[in-house]
Amino acid sequence: MLNPGKILLCIILLVSLAACEEALEENPKFMVVENFYNTSEEVESAVNAIYSPLRANNYTVYETTLECQADYAYGRGSWTPLHEYKGLNDANINRVAGLWNAFYLSIRNANLVIANAPKGTSINQADIDKNVAEAKFLRAFNYFQLVRNWAGVPLRTESNMTETDLRKSAPDEVYALIVADLLEAEKSLPEKQSRVGRPTKWAAKTMLADVYLQLGRYADARDKADEVIKSNLFSLVPVQSVSDYQVKVFGPELVSTSEEIFYLKYTRQVGQGNYMLWITNHPSTKLFSFGGAYVVYGFTTEPFYKNWDNKDIRKALWQPVNIGLGANTLISSKFADPNAISQNGAGNDDPVYGLNDVLLIYAESAVRAGNSVTAAAMEALNKVHRRAYGQAPNSPSAVDFKIADYTAASLIDLVIQERAYEFLYLGKRWLDLKRIGKVKEAIKAVKGIDVADKHLLWPIPLSELNFNKALNPATDQNPGY
């Protein structure tokens, strides 16, 4: 016997049955990896993602961690163990683990581009090459940081990016990839980028010079640096005062400067600003309106400061501030943005590579390559030096160093010392000291501390050792951890 209710039920059941399978299909309203990287715009946005892990506070933390270990600096609070040179304690082990993760996240995003862009369906070869080159430049950049601080590390490229367990590669292998990537970047990156902040051919050459210098390939370093200098595309920004440095060189409102080669770019937006200002500043300086952690400090009483010529404008960027440790305490005032919008909302860019670096790399590598003082090397050094005294960078001046006063060895020392003044607070000093093998000497001289061997490398984080089965915690961890 059929009645209306039964019929209704049957209809509902039947209609539903047919609709079932269809209902179970997922139709997300977001993009997925499998159907991305097809157009130039898509690939470019994927390239943009390579920058994010670096920019998001991590590079600031990286530079600060390095800076706390410099001979002229001390770390405050949880950063204190860094200037005690006995290896990292847990707080700092954790901090560098965060950096490891950031570098590798950036590397993964680079690998995704390198692997997928060539398979794009609606992208021309030129755009593929350009974007892949940019990704390789950034991949090399990340590995350069990793290899200098951890030595051997797992070498993840587009070919093994999905292999969970990957052995540690020796530093040589890492450097080989870095150089190969940079050479390709040098070849395929444009002379000039449409947007400031993307690496150019010149950025690739600059970093190559830096890498060659690190590797002791001085002639190569010299030549690459020279190519950049000779391009005449870059010039140092002249300064007359501390505020010129704060505004015209490192200023928050600059879009770019004539000496910029590769900077991490920041702007006054929430989460898009430079975190360095919070790390650096003491609330009393009013250079930044969101307090500050005044993590890195120095002392006026130490030789580094005492021997620094008072006429050097840069010295005044190392400003006495009593942070509770007495009036002879120094805090960097290199970065200032009183109009920042939040703790990480300052507009100052992070000058990773500028012409000053290229000039000093040139000076050092040229001297080292020929083991002799050259006029070109001295001129490169003097450009940086003159600018710091308020002189026109490209014209000889009274403050110039004279060739006659220096041997190759003493000139190299002079360049290294100039780098310390020029890049104070940019995290280069510790790596320079490590590169030239003078960590122990320099620290002992200034602070009277013997640096423990294990302090020279950072520990591989537990998040790697615990889960990467190709690593043996007992033998693959850096010594002492």
Added chain:
Amino acid sequence: MKKNLLTRKMWGVLMRVSFLQLLFMGFLASLTYAVDSEAQLLEKRVSLNLRNGELSLALQQLEAQTDARFVFSPQVINSAKRLTLKFNDEPFGKVLNKMLRPLNIKYEVSGNYILLNDAQSKPIDSREFGLLSIPVLPIDLKISGKVTDAGNNEPLPGVSILVKGTQRGTTTDQNGRFSIDIPDQTAVLVFSYVGYKAKEVAVGSQARLDVSLETDTKALEEVVVVGYGTVKKSDLTGSVAQVKAEEINSFPTANPLQALSGRAAGVQVTQNTGAPGGGVSVRIRGTNSIQGSNEPLYVVDGFPIFGSNPTVLNNADIESVEVLKDASATAIYGSRGANGVVIITTKQGKTGRTKVDFETSYSQQTLRKKLDLMSGQEYATFYNRQAVNDKLKPYFTQDEVNSFGEGFDWQNLVFQKAPMKTTSLNINGGNDKTKFSVSGSYFGQDGIIKGSDYNRYSLRTNINHQVSKKFSVSLSNTLSRLKTNRRDSDGGSRGNSMISAAVSAPPTLTPYNEDGSYRILAIAYPFVATDLINPLNFINEQSTEINANRILTNAALIFNPIPELTIKIAGGIENADDRTDSYTTRNFFNSPGRASASSYQFTSLLNENTVSYNKTFNQLHSISAVAGFTYQDFTTKTLGGSGNGFLSDITETFDLGSAITPGIPSSGYAKSVLVSYLSRVNYSYADKYLLTASIRRDGSSRYSPGNKWGYFPSAAVAWKVANEDFLQNSPNISELKLRASWGLTGSQAINAYATLNELNAGRTVFDDAMYTTFSPGTRLPGNLKWETTEQLDFGLDLGLFKNRLLFTADYYIKNTRDLLNTVILPSSLGFTSTIQNIGQVQNKGLELSLDSRVLTGAFKWNLNANLSINRNKVVKLYAGEDILGGNVNVVVINDVTSILREGHPIGSFWGYAEDGYNEQGRIRYKDLDGNGSTSQNDKTFIGNPNPKFIYGLNSSISYKGFELTLFVQGVQGNDLLNVSSIVNTMDHGFGLNMTRDVFLNSWTPENPNSKYPLISRNTNARVSNRFVEDGSYLRLRNIQLAYNAPVEQWGINWLRSAQIYVSGQNLLTLTNYSWWDPEVNSRGGGNSTAQGIDWNSYPTAKSTTVGVRIGF
């Protein structure tokens, strides 16, 4: 005969209602016969002096002295016979013997009725009896009276009354009254009413006939709600625990689930934090899933709701909560049944007089326990010691140290006394066609942290209407409005969250500067951690308000073509509209004014089509079956905006466009669909052998193609041993049932789209502008299928002494396989985790529960107890590899805390074993791998967050109108990882306040066996056994003294009941746990690898409550 006597006895009791009896009846209707006062009656001393009088006269005298009433047929008493009797203060029974035996009259006592029978004649027939006290009247053709419910003495409207053997009949009116003409005195009236036993009453000579109907023993028997139906408790083949309204509503809780704690065996309820409206985690029979949620499925009035914690309801709305535990009960919910199912039934309308119930209560809450922290002087001394130990100049001079004294008590500043209020009004009634229940209720709780609160306003309507004989409709609607202000900034370290700041703020400092501004703690001393924020910032200058509208509505059309067949088409909507407004004022430390507003819209549509069939053949074979098809979808849409930098705090979150830097807007969408076929058959033979079998086929959109469908069958058998002949007449065993069940259930452990490799958008900067970035998240997606839990359950139900003692035991084994799990990846992959179907987990356990009526009668004592033991272990993991989880980062420690390893309990704490101190007072860790240094190879098992057993005990004593209820609940043998204490006992050197024992008992060369290491900013703390504490506790969750006014005695007709009570919650907690409270679970309930962690959670309160409950 016996049954007749019983009914008569009940009737009699009701005719002479005293308050006590009413109470008696009201609470234990089914058991009155178990406590006969017959013996007492016959012991009563009486005197009798009859000189040549009629027997009836003697009976009248005796009636006057006792409560007894004599029932007899006129023939028994030969009125012509004259007697002379004299008894002085002798037992009633003896008097009766001496008086009646010579007259050849037998007597039988039933309650306070004494039936007199001619010893030779057949026993008295009810048709013939008359009451002595009512004069025997001539036959009157009109008879009237009232019909009431024997259980609660409520009038019953609509009872049909038929003169037996005729067509003549009537029904009772709204007040249960009737009037009917009868042909003669020999007429028998048949009273019948659905759900009640029909009753035949001989009219005899009475003009007025008050009848009480007993609920049908079968109907009377408790019915429990199961998936897609109900079943008599005695016919249950599975393991189901029931918690009644009275227990759920016994003390105020923000979340009905909190009221379940300790009430049902096998159900562990943990309040995650003490924040008003804070989450509650519920575990039924242990933890099954590693990746997925372990929270049960909640089904409200048949609607499987989304997520855990059904916040739509107030406790007062709930009629009962059924917890389905074994696979036989849960498999009908298929892929959502693995963690158990909690079925919540709201109050339904009942036929009869319209009832109005009003309840209100007021509670005062206070912080349950303050932490013992350093005083100002101790603080300064402590940091001087630290400075000296770290070779620095002391921070404070001795004069400064001395001047600090006790210092400022930040806990007193942050924690306050706070009220909690509940009010509810429920009106319910109906007739034989329409039944309704309408209620409005309010729950309001202020938090013990200033500024926090939780308010719920709830309106509920349930309507059932019989359209025709074959069609009926039902509608159930709940609308709730939630409004809550959060001040539960927790977790964190070094005072960068509210809770952490409340503990860490230096006692040497006050909250305000001279000029009234907030003191900036971070720069107060050079050594203070930069993270430390004045807690007043969080309290006064940061607000998060959530306003939510929740709708749960369910309608069904029910069609009964034949009585045995029910076809039900139901549709339901669950809707949540949440809006969250967060604002940080310009006055907050380093804030230019920060605003964010977000909305969350969730809708679930449900369609359920079921056919059920119930039939008994030949009075032996009883079948009930249900089959159906269901569709449910779940759609979430989110929208958020923010802004940074405001010129004024006035606009709060309501003018984001005016922000100096408007944030990037966000929005999201997710939809998943679940399609299911289900069926179940219950078969019972001779009410002795029961069989249940069910199967559900679920298809979910969330899984990878090819793995979308899963089958979830179950089967159960039960043997009602007590119904076998050999036990039928057992004097002691009133119920005995053995049960066994097996089944498969699933867990939807993943979210929508989890198998897809999603790209997340972000921003980066070139030039001075922002550009979009697209990259995958840090979780690598995988190809996934269902998790399956196979469960075996053996159960025993035993009732003794007419069910005065009810005992239930269940033993179960659950094996969960194809576990979905987050697999941590080496961070060099860029992806930090992925999900895989790996491994196997086992839970097995024993549940015992006991319901007893220890004392009945005027002085009543009910005692319910339950105890559950669960043991779980990880049986198999992918390639046997450990899974680490529960990462904590509190600066001094940033490491995993928990491990899953084959053969060990889920979520065991994993860390270093301490081995005293070295000569410098630094912690030594056991070098378990013997390599001479401390590395993660030295980690070991340092604790187990899973309790050895959990228990609950409820004792209720009543006498006259007074009731004293004690409810004790506890957890035994679990460990807690006290992350809160890491910073405030070990993170020296950053100006944070510490517990006093750190000050008193730290390492010095003179005190090398101290509790804490050398005070130094370089403490080498690790996740170690130091932070693992015994989390066992026994808590007096509620103690209540109530007085029920004897409204009946007072003759107030419009008042049905009135109760006033005072109660206390959490007044007593026995525990060795050192921090705020052992009932804590900072990481929430869903996960498996980070259980038992206390990380600066909002502390628990204790409270005292007064309240009234009135029924009209």
